[in-house]
Amino acid sequence: MAPWGSGQAGWRSFHCRGACASHPQRLRRLPVSTIETIQRVAAKGDGVTESGRHISMAAPGDRILPDGSIEPGPHHAVPPCRHFSRCGGCQLQHLNEEALSQFVYDRVVHAASGQGLEAENVGDVHLSPPMSRRRANLRAMNGGGRPVIGFSEAGSHKLVDLRECHVLVPELFALIAPLRALLARRKGKYALDIELVLTDQGVDCAIKGLTLEGLEQTEAMLDFCRDHGLARLTLDQGYGPETLWEPDPITVTLGGAPVPYPSGSFLQATVDGENALGAAAKEWLAEARTIADLFSGLGTFAFVLADPARVLAAEAARDAHLACQQGAGRNLKPIKSFHRDLFRNPLRSEDFSRFDGVVLDPPRAGAREQVAQLATSGVKRIVYISCNPSSWARDSKALIEAGYILQELRPVGQFRWSTHVELASLFVLKAGD
Structure with a gap:
């Protein structure tokens, strides 16, 4: 691997609690020994200084000031997603490509x-x-009387209600808002697991924990599948997964060959x-x-x-x-x-x-x-x-x-x-x- 480059990354904004490159006078008054530089990124995504300190959201080349704030270095990027640092789906959006x-x-x-x-x-x-992930496991629940769909927060069971996502293919992300609208019609508490996979025929959607009661709810779900062009809908209502909608047999192309895709397969x-x-x-x-x-x-x-x-x-x-x-x-x-x-x-x-x-x-x-x-x-x-x-x-x-x-x-x-x-x-x- 080539050694670290020396080019500076572009910045839109960076908050460093009062001590950063915009305060050069303050930096000059600090003893050099109190400022540490991030040397590498550890396995869980923390930046590591020469003394072994682990600093969250720090990139190689960043300087850690005495008050714990970060002065961005040449490898620190502006995260593209508004949910970054809360959403557990990504840990490294603050790193540039190198x-x-x-x-x-x-x-x-x-x-x-x-x-x-x-x-x-x-x-x-x-x-x-970016935007190339063709499968995702999401969670959904009614938070504060409204549906919340997304990934869990880092280190928490709380959900981040996804309003943008820079890793999912657009076809998967485009289904989140319609699913949110569909769940808004439901009353009572629920906690659902949603698996989305992009197949040759379109999006395969599997939902665990969603119960359909009566003909009206079943017809509404079928209308949803038709209106949004789902390739398949599989529901687990407590008795194992059952296919509710699959107009054509689903396949994924492997090595140029279309292969049947069972729901939930790797x-x-x-x-x-x-x-x-x-x-x-x-x-x-x-x-x-x-x-x-x-x-x-x-x-x-x-x-x-x-x-x-x-x-x-x-x-x-x-x-x-x-x-x-x-x-x-x-x-x-x-x-x-x-x-x-x-x-x-x-x-x-x-x-x-x-x-x-x-x-x-x-x-x-x-x-x-x-x-x-x-x-x-x-x-x-x-x-x-x-x-x-x-x-x-x-x-x-x-x-x-x-x-x-x-x-x-x-x-x-x-x-x-x-x-x-x-x-x-x-x-x-x-x-x-």
């Missing part, structure tokens, strides 16, 4: 070095652009991030003709890698497994979908003898048991995609100890302005092992 990239880079590289790992090559950071947060991760896997496994895709989900990587390779896609979630199977059949892809819980029953080392390469993308907990089998499998190339650098580093250490080389590491920040970081990595078995 500082944000550096944060993602540091999270990945420091996780590796913490386990004694060093990649032969660390690629450039890939950041997804999907990469942005198409941009999915493409970056998929491109890495495809590049690194370009010569492989047989590939095992572990924790495959709907087939996010299987559909990218299939043709010319033949892919075994192993997944524990039954709905996702069946969707992958159907998608492979409809699109005539050489993918064999395999229903298996890789936590309780990982593929054994001897099972990998027929594969040229492996790609795995486990949940945040990592894949300790499966990686232990991979480490002694002798498979030549392993692509490990991760949404948690800490569990990835723990698992990776087992591969290194078994004779693999961490050949390349690519940090990915598809959860823009969030402390949530992803990565793609390539492990290659040493010659002779």
